Amino acid sequence: MSATTKNRYDVAIIGAGPAGMAAAVEVTKAGLSAIVLDEQPAPGGQIYRGIETSDEKRTKILGPDYAAGRDIARAFRDSRAEYLPGATVWNIDSALGIDVSLGQGSKHIQAGAIVVATGAIERPTPMPGWTLPGVTTAGALQILLKANGVVSDDVVFVGSGPLLSLIAAQMLKAGVKPRAIVETVPQSRYVAALKHLPAALGAASYLLKGMAMMLSLRRAGVPIYRDATGIRIEGNGKAEAVTFTSGGKSHRLETTSVALHQGIVPNQQVTRLLRCEHEWNKSQHCFVPKVDEYFETTMADVYVAGDGAGIGGAVAARLRGRLAGLRIAEKAGRGNAQERRSVTDALMREAKIRPLLETLYAPSPEILAPADETLVCRCEEVTAGDIRKAVDLGAPGPNQVKSFLRSGMGPCQGRMCGLAVSEIIASRRGEPISEIGYYRIRPPLKPLLLSELAALESEEAVPVDLADESAALH
Amino acid sequence: MFKRAEETGAPALSFTFEGKPLKARSGDTIAAALLAADERIFRTTPVTETPRGPFCLMGVCFDCLVEIDGVPNRQACMVQVEEGMQVRRQSGSAEVIS
Numbered sequence: 403m404s405a406t407t408k409n410r411y412d413v414a415i416i417g418a419g420p421a422g423m424a425a426a427v428e429v430t431k432a433g434l435s436a437i438v439l440d441e442q443p444a445p446g447g448q449i450y451r452g453i454e455t456s457d458e459k460r461t462k463i464l465g466p467d468y469a470a471g472r473d474i475a476r477a478f479r480d481s482r483a484e485y486l487p488g489a490t491v492w493n494i495d496s497a498l499g500i501d502v503s504l505g506q507g508s509k510h511i512q513a514g515a516i517v518v519a520t521g522a523i524e525r526p527t528p529m530p531g532w533t534l535p536g537v538t539t540a541g542a543l544q545i546l547l548k549a550n551g552v553v554s555d556d557v558v559f560v561g562s563g564p565l566l567s568l569i570a571a572q573m574l575k576a577g578v579k580p581r582a583i584v585e586t587v588p589q590s591r592y593v594a595a596l597k598h599l600p601a602a603l604g605a606a607s608y609l610l611k612g613m614a615m616m617l618s619l620r621r622a623g624v625p626i627y628r629d630a631t632g633i634r635i636e637g638n639g640k641a642e643a644v645t646f647t648s649g650g651k652s653h654r655l656e657t658t659s660v661a662l663h664q665g666i667v668p669n670q671q672v673t674r675l676l677r678c679e680h681e682w683n684k685s686q687h688c689f690v691p692k693v694d695e696y697f698e699t700t701m702a703d704v705y706v707a708g709d710g711a712g713i714g715g716a717v718a719a720r721l722r723g724r725l726a727g728l729r730i731a732e733k734a735g736r737g738n739a740q741e742r743r744s745v746t747d748a749l750m751r752e753a754k755i756r757p758l759l760e761t762l763y764a765p766s767p768e769i770l771a772p773a774d775e776t777l778v779c780r781c782e783e784v785t786a787g788d789i790r791k792a793v794d795l796g797a798p799g800p801n802q803v804k805s806f807l808r809s810g811m812g813p814c815q816g817r818m819c820g821l822a823v824s825e826i827i828a829s830r831r832g833e834p835i836s837e838i839g840y841y842r843i844r845p846p847l848k849p850l851l852l853s854e855l856a857a858l859e860s861e862e863a864v865p866v867d868l869a870d871e872s873a874a875l876h
Numbered sequence: 877m878f879k880r881a882e883e884t885g886a887p888a889l890s891f892t893f894e895g896k897p898l899k900a901r902s903g904d905t906i907a908a909a910l911l912a913a914d915e916r917i918f919r920t921t922p923v924t925e926t927p928r929g930p931f932c933l934m935g936v937c938f939d940c941l942v943e944i945d946g947v948p949n950r951q952a953c954m955v956q957v958e959e960g961m962q963v964r965r966q967s968g969s970a971e972v973i974s
């Protein structure tokens with residue numbers, strides 16, 4: 403690997419998680435030039451965050467699935483791909499020119515093909531009190547553990563999904579017992595999920611791991627509340643307690659740390675910016691970019707590998723990255739059809755567990771239909787009621803709601819509210835969410851510092867869209 | 877309460893938060909170092925001036941915005957601590973292009 407000296411590459415890869423790293427290895431193996439643009443300071447993505455610096459003890463706590471990232475990162479470091487850490491992509495034009503912010507400066511890169519490997523984000527979980535300090539996503543606590551070895555000793559986990567119990571079990575191994583797990587999975591889901599069990603047995607190792615985690619939590623005496631509803635986080639300026647109903651009783655658990663999780667969804671910012679077509683995935687309950695069997699989007703030479711193409715997990719992410727890489731090589735006349743087929747077969751095996759997980763851990767009805775007074779847009783402090791009112795006043799979709807209310811116009815640019823806003827509009831209008839669509843995403847993908855903008859202006863003209871929506875980030 | 881699960885040999889760095897001296901480990905983001913010191917409130921919102929703290933720790937939510945060495949709107953979860961950094965809570969609005 404060498405330092406960045408040039409700005410034209412056969413392939414630019416955005417993100418250095420399992421998909422991005424695998425794609426980089428494949429295309430460089432085929433002799434193509436590649437650069438990997440990563441927001442983080444080191445390879446791994448969120449799933450293998452801190453993989454190069456995690457010591458034996460911490461790696462043991464995080465388990466073998468995490469440790470598997472070591473070899474992947476090593477293979478990537480050994481490849482001929484250039485790696486640019488601390489690089490935030492903030493614009494991509496239709497000719498595949500990429501603008502990257504490097505903290506103090508900006509860089510322009512011209513790519514022949516792009517692999518978007520920006521992975522997933524946690525599904526927005528609007529509920530009363532979710533903006534209080536002390537409330538985080540469950541993934542945030544896992545990042546703290548992976549990258550920093552920082553833990554909280556009185557966490558109440560709230561929500562559903564395999565990640566929730568995984569993170570709770572990891573905290574337990576790290577020596578801090580979670581205060582409780584408050585699960586939002588309705589009883590009826592277990593029955594509905596049953597029909598997917600036979601297929602899931604094809605991926606029995608996942609089922610066994612899940613059961614082992616729950617067992618370890620129960621053995622340690624972590625209280626698990628099931629089918630919880632009416633969840634609220636209370637506190638004056640900080641999280642102080644979680645209240646909910648479970649088993650016909652109301653409960654109040656005091657805590658300073660609440661971790662929310664309702665599954666993960668594709669991070670759509672880059673594919674939306676590029677105007678790739680997206681579709682509603684009913685089973686995963688989120689928008690996914692339309693891709694062909696090689697993960698190429700509706701825009702030629704733009705691929706989306708990893709969870710960004712629909713949630714498939716870390717193993718699938720790596721396989722998808724390889725497949726996209728092999729396809730790019732093939733298009734450049736350096737194909738390996740046999741290897742491509744074996745990757746496709748492995749991907750099919752990996753997919754077996756998904757229908758069961760998706761049915762059992764579909765998002766809880768409460769976060770899909772938050773109460774009127776619940777904040778949905780955290781940045782601009784817009785409530786579900788405000789959005790419903792805007793719809794009643796005639797706003798037909800997310801972009802009109804955005805101009806009425808400024809929701810999605812704050813610094814997070816809709817990442818934290820987009821899905822919830824589309825959902826609320828769809829149900830208020832009684833239309834399918836596939837028709838309602840999603841925010842239009844414009845550059846810059848992340849707010850730029852004035853210094854970066856100044857550096858840019860002196861170099862070249864400010865992109866049109868930037869001038870056009872130059873709303874100040876307050 | 878947040879705390880360090882383990883002692884590693886990572887060298888310590890000094891920085892300040894609201895003028896208060898704090899320690900970080902090399903490689904820590906500002907958000908991680910502040911949370912390890914059990915600091916939860918990073919900013920107040922521009923609209924209603926309500927306190928907020930980091931939510932996602934992966935650069936998505938922007939609830940961790942702080943002022944670093946006089947520059948506002950920095951994501952505490954994306955910036956690594958450097959020796960002598962002066963970090964302040966961001967209160968309300970600060971001008972920047974979004």
Ligand code: FES
Nearest residue numbers: 933937938940953
């Ligand atoms: S905590 Fe979400 S952006 Fe920093």
